[in-house]
Amino acid sequence: MTANLVIVESPAKSATIKKFLGEGFEVKASFGHVVDLPQKEMGIDIEHNFAPKYQVSPDKVRVVNELKALAKKADKVWIATDEDREGEAIGRHVANQLGLDIKKTSRIVFHEITKNAIDHAIKNPRTLDMNLVDAQQARRVLDRLVGFELSPVLRTKVKGGLSAGRVQSVAVKLLVEREREIQKFESESFFKVIGDFVGDAKKDFKAELSKDPTDKAEAEKFLNHAKDSAYTVESVEVRPGKKSPSAPFTTSTLQQEASRKLGFPVARTMQVAQKLYEAGHITYMRTDSVNLSDFAVKEASDQVKKLYGNKYSNPTHYVTKSKGSQEAHECIRPTHMEHQEAGSDPAEKKLYNLIRKRTIASQMTPASIEKTKAMIDISGHKLKFIASGEVIKFDGFLKVYFESSDEENEEGTGMLPLLKEGEKLDMQQIAATQKFKNHPPRYTEASLVKKMEELGIGRPSTYAPTISTVQKRGYVVNESREGTIREFVEMILAPVIASAAKQSEDKYVITTSTKKQNTGAEKQKLFPTDIGMLVTDFLGEHFKDIMDYNFTAKVEEDFDEIAEGKIKRAEMLKKFYGPFHKEVVATKDADRQSGERSLGIDPNSGLPVIARIGRFGPMVQIGKNEGEKKAKFASVPPGKSIETITLQEALDAFNGPRVVGKYKGEEVTASTGKFGPYVKYGKTYVSIRKGSELDYTTITIEQAIPLIEAKLEVDKNKNINSFDYPAKDGTGAGKKIEVLNGMYGPYIKYGGYNYRIPKGGKDATDMTLEDCVQIVDKKNNPIEK
Template sequence: MSDYLVIVESPSKAKTIEKYLGKKYKVVASMGHVRDLPKSQMGIEVKNNFTPKYITIRGKGPVLKDLKSAAKKAKKVYLAADPDREGEAIAWHLANTLNVDVESDCRVVFNEITKDAIKESFKYPRAINMDLVDAQQARRILDRLVGYNISPLLWKKVKKGLSAGRVQSVAVRLIIEREREIQSFEPEEFWTIKTEFVKGKDTFEASFYGVDGEKVQLTNEAQVNEIIEKMKDNAFSVENVTRKERKRNPALPFTTSSLQQEAARKLNMRAKKTMMLAQQLYEGIDLGKQGTVGLITYMRTDSTRISETAQTEARDYITEAFGAEYIGTEKKKETKKSKAQDAHEAIRPTSVMRKPEELKSFLSRDQLRLYKLIWERFVASQMASAIMDTVTARLINNNVQFRASGSVVKFPGFMKVYVESKDDGAEEKDKMLPPLEVGETVFSKDIEPKQHYTQPPPRYTEARLVRTLEELGIGRPSTYVPTLETIQKRGYVALDNKRFVPTELGGIVIELILEFFPEIINIEFTANMEQSLDEVEEGNANWVKIVDDFYVGFEPRLEKAEKEMREVEIKDEPAGEDCELCSHPMVFKMGKYGKFMACSNFPECRNTKPIVKEIGVTCPKCDKGQIIERRSNKKKRLFYGCGTYPECDFVSWDKPIGRKCPKCEGMLVEKKLKKGVQVQCISCDYEEEQQM
């Protein structure tokens, strides 16, 4: 019989830890939370200092029965839930249910699931941290006060199944405000002039800068023609050459939000999938003879801090793999966080000696891709800065100035391992200039004026929305994914080409919340509330006072809304055709992946149809049918097919544009890139300049 009982959240975590602790320890799983507020009532005694009334979660009765039985047989119970607010709350609920003294040394925490980390953590058990528990309780109670009171109002006035929440409502507001910016945006014309220059056998590119030493913005074609006419011939004098050495510093190791953002950009992963894979890597992977090992540290963290042990191991690896000159000497600028938020480490590999290529046979494809990303980012963060040599040359012809710039990597530093991606997809590339000396002459070859228009701000992707919420101080690592899931599930927003678009329903709900509960949707208010919860976690604030201060202003607004909130009828837009199954009119509906057609006789008739959208291009294969935009059933990804299918089986992931390649007469398509679209030929290397 085991002397000690250890309780964790998940079976996979239990399996890994039990192997490290030996026969005297029995490790079991609680399967997450065991108690929560009831679903059938608010479960908060407002007049009794907001005392929560917890009940056993439905289905957890047998789990608790087994835990109680095991606890009675054990000499001691250790509670080893995750090292954050939620984990501390789970431990506290378990302690109360199993009659474990919360002030005894019953709590064990660790940031990584490795043999050394687990054994070390059991040397220093502690009491349950009630400040952490109170911070979690305060968040849960605030969310219940908001959700349980506003949601029924929305059901009654708008539509059943709706919800409101502090973080989700702000997220929807951001998406709506961005859409308004886009709709009201008026593009402005501007021009650029690029010229290819020749010096001996070398060619290089320069762009128009200005006239008479002053920078000039080109806003119309007449202005461009005037500049071109001003240039006397194709001979330019090199007026100035500037050489500089520039440092490029590595990115800090991952936090939860930066991992979600980079996984979206580099791996095309959604936030939910990223966190699911990270959880698997954290809880343990079977590495054959090595046994089950946690490969990364805890994945819900706001911290960029790294332990001294991990730093030392990384430095040793870098010295061996690349040389001592690649070790980072610069002091890393960690992100400023509260003590509460900085309790953990950054997300890193538990050992840099477990190189990604050595784990291929033990990991799934996506697990390996994510582990490789985390491993490379961490190693790079401990490496020396890259050094770039940059050269800028100013070229002049009759006081018309062009500028050429080039850069080359002098010392790669961290770039040997990893380079952080950018939202716009623009990556720095080496672009060298030939040797240029002041006073010498170079000759322009082709002058290329081009018209452009300013672009509206882009819609939010998951990654960009998470980054914005984090920058505004809204939400925490554990809330990002649930927030993204909820706003889509409720139908407030939809994803269109991986970017959020607000629905009519989302606009109506936010308008009502803004009218009656402005503080719920106020960005500054929501951010300040997050700071207040951090202060509770640090032991510097009383959770009851924070909740009470909120409720004092919330209660009268709730009473007013119950009396004055108007009913809103959302009418479905007619689709202009009848259902082929029951003859009732078809209407347009908005789903998780955008618009579709559904029968208005729902739920009696559940007929749905995708919206058939012709793009105005004749099929390049049969030359008869029209190309139709469709959405795949599995991944909900847009593709293009012939409208005469199955007679013609033409299909393409990329949008045909109806023109033939001038080089080989192949089909031209619009290829979606990270930054805009580019017209490319599917048969040869022909491509046109990328469009924003």
């Protein structure tokens, strides 16, 4: 007989918690949710207060049965699922399945897995908070309503196989809006003028012209004036300043900083943080609070004093300011500040080190900075040169931690030599370099999380899943793209060299050169796909509320109010569903969308050229299928989109296959067609998978050979069996029924259609003609043609 059964979410926590609780306690995991809505139906009783029809998930039947058996033997069951709405709902569902009395079952919570935290939780149990359960259930039900009703609309009106989600749709909209800003952006050039000077201290320094010339002529005119100008320090301003440490990490700031400093995708950050939490190294990783407990403030401050001295210590409490901040959690911090290292692999150690340094730094003094700004007079000219410098007088928290930024900053923050008003300066050279204004930056995963948080879209538990989901659905890609080569002009005013000085009266000469630079390269940025843009446009036209940022944020606020007991779940859902369902019904009369864009006329055939979404993705097309004339198709080339591809780029996509090399004496080519990019070897066609790093325009023979060999091996094992099947009208003019091996397992092919073979039945190798006919006749639901 087990006196106490403690149920947690993850098995990774069990051993650690069991060690803290000791004898008389058994700790078992639910492995997350034990029930869910059914997959093949909506599973919501709309007429009865939107009651969800939960059922035990097939992969959790064994877990539930095991917990039931243990619960029967235990004197007391403790629900110890995670301390958030999701955890509260899991606890409720576990209690229901075990037949526990909700009003009497002990619910314990802890935001760190330490002995003190576990002991405190056991001594201070509460009951399950049904407001939190209702808030989670409201989110789950509302998202199911949206997904279940909206996805069929997209499949009918846009493209088969599509699905939609409430938060995911507005996240994609952010990317689409930014992409269109970039498409409309027209870069303007200007000239950045930087002078090199030397003063009495005999140390050179740089200064920037107070206004940028707009073109080459204006820049050249200034340099000609600068040849004969004198340069004098007009004023020197020295101002003290401070840099304060950032607050400890919340979920979103951890995701952002781990992306910038460690290069972690947001999903990776959460996976690693989960492991650190379960091992007892950090506090709970899904939080929007920057609060530190009094104990944590003292522990961090003690570490500061011990490692760096009293003058670096500045105990500070931070206040949470984010929209819809949830329950009274702490920030993400180490559970033992004295542990300078923790984690079982390099990723865990890196993330722990980041969390620890940020927490320690938050309890340190601000850095003291001295900022210097010198104005330099140019004789006979109204503009000035401005020299700026920054000196750290006391490093404070910077001794431990420096926060990264997504913004590029070209301004110098170095130290200036001692300068005095009225001091004469020697000009060493002045460079006028052509620059180009940058388009708005594309989002990274980290900056998208930041924007979502600013708008109140989603919550700590939803940021990472949202970003992962939109990529899995093909609405967004996260990739690096090469830039293009662009020319720019550089003019340098410098002293005349000695040999040339005899032939010229000028002390300085202007040298003009044209240089090249790579511009527009993108590293790990989020790009909306053509289908993502088309879906966004369709939803924006027909579901204005769903695609409205303020509306989405208001829904999140409603969930918060349900959690606080201010509004009822059913009322909130009813208010949402009525208008939404009307919009769904109204789309029945909407036209099917293909995102078609006319590009012009093919000069060779005189036929129209269009770009559109096809069955296999974005494509370009010459002509139409009319009579005996057949249209020609090609995939939109990598890096191009329906909205940006030009007529010439579309026509180039139809150029003949590119010869890659030879394999076993036979030519290998690469090209693209109606079904996407491919490699051809003899009569064998090998698709180049969408999302792979391979590009049909650059693939090498070394990269192509493994693809060819894998396809040949699959084809060799593809044919399992085949049967002659007479036509049903008795004419005998029937077709073959084939049993084949496919990418997703064996299937039946008949009459141009593919039919799934039910799981749990006969092995494909043992199937007879009668077995095949029965499946074909019974199912009448081919996979594809």
